[in-house]
Amino acid sequence: MGTSWSAQIVAPPEGCAAAIEAVLARIIDQMSNWEPDSAISRFNRAPVGEWMPLPADLLTVLRAGLDMARLSNGAFDPAIGRLVDRWGFGPAATPLAPYAIAAPWTRIEVERGHARRLADVTLDFSGIAKGFAVDAVAEELRALSIANFLVEIGGELRGDGIKPDIQPWWVDVEAPPSLTVPTLRVALSNLAIATSGDYRRFRVEDGARLSHSIDPATGAPIAEGVASVTVLHDSAMLADAWATAITVMGPDRGMALATRHNLAARLVMRTETGAQEYMTPRLAAMLG
Template identity: 45%
Template sequence: MKTFTDCEPLLRYSLSGPTMGSRFTAVFFAAAGLDTRPIQAELQAAVDRVDAQMSTWKPDSTLMQLNRTPLGQWFELPDELYQVLLAGLHVGSLSHGAFDIALGAQVSAWGFGPAPAGASATPRCTAATALTLDTERRAVRKEAEVSLDLNGIAKGFGVDELARCLERHGIQRYLVGIDGELRARGAKPDGAWRVALEKPEYGRREVFASLELADTAIATSGDYRHWRERDGQRYSHTLDPHSGAPLHNGIASVTVLAGSCLYADAWATALMVLGVERGARLAREQGLGVVFLLREGERICEVTVGL
């Protein structure tokens, strides 16, 4: 496979397409005359595959088929879904349950999922206790009724798939993303990739700060983009796995920098649940770069770890 070296004149290319209720973007630098049509097709196919396997909004997705599978019956997983399931369980274990992929029923009960708001949630059961994996067969078996939801990790994996697609084409300078989940490699000819860190304002977009990315991924979890109101109270879409209820701990957002967007995405949710003190301690243990934004009255306060 040919790679594009620093000795060649580089042009900026930008590709995009629909996915997961939003759009993916891929900005990269490569030699002039590059035929982007096969790259565009592969990028679209990559995110379509993730969506078809992991969406909770598509009744025929592989994940929803797994959710409907009877207890005790083995269900063989495609490679991508298997990787994400393993990563979700791994972060769940490392975070002591602050990240849990078995919150589907609770997500819908609070009005953030495909089922009607107020739908009754099944008795709480963690993914770690509900699932048995056969690593050789890449299969999973449910030991208890559980509704899996990968919305806190699948988008990050989709970004990693975009990155892998570009790298297969020898592209070494890129920034790919889906919404606020991004992954960068190399640098632009005129300097580092710079991305905006949003101020956590309800109903409007404003830049709080900017960060430089190089050979890293970034993901943000926050309370200001998706919420519901009940009896005049605003509730975040991020749930505490231990209570099954939306968070209300004063954290407006958590931004994580990690080696892959898959893990940045999952850890952003986990650290949001854990809070600043426990979250910062765990972030240091895991070697993560983190920005916590906290609400203190009308003020937004920043706490950074590893940056």
């Protein structure tokens, strides 16, 4: 996934780290676009129209991604792999030529454990896979009868139970560099949090800052402005996907959608005068 992981575990049993690494290896083997023999890479190379059986984890994430695409009217799209490569954020050695297929996610069909591409689109789970991995590690820890832990993968976190001092797992959300915003401190108790930010992966082209967040509607990186979006959710996978969708949609449409779905979310905008913070009523109530 091109990132790191960490876990704080109360009274971890022997072999705990190996169990976590096995879960992550399984997910990478299914969902890494950088591994040519991964399940997602093989699916992306399969002939258009050909059905392919998918492993369980990949199928779970694909179905969740397609659901999120429907909820967000395509702002989150699990089939934008060609666009990710086009702008130099994927495994392709060099940025690809301009590419335009409207609503790529509508070109993916899933049926009884199989999927197929109906056009030359490719899957990319960079906006959801880390969250799924957090959930999968948490599930493995619970299977090992571990009740108290904090799991983090690339800035996406889930906390279960409590710390040895009977305190919850308190975490501070990272502030976007160069912006002054109030510290967002939350207690993760059977809860997950994910943040999407324009400062984590970007590149500069002709003096313009290009975010890794791609707007499927325009086929290009989102306009400069949204510095970060943070979402709290029972599922780290869905927190991850919602944060991506809201980032693409922006403060008006994105936060309105988050409010309609009763999400706990915060968005930070870059403006000429500094940071502007938006918060859904659900998050405001949690912090109050």
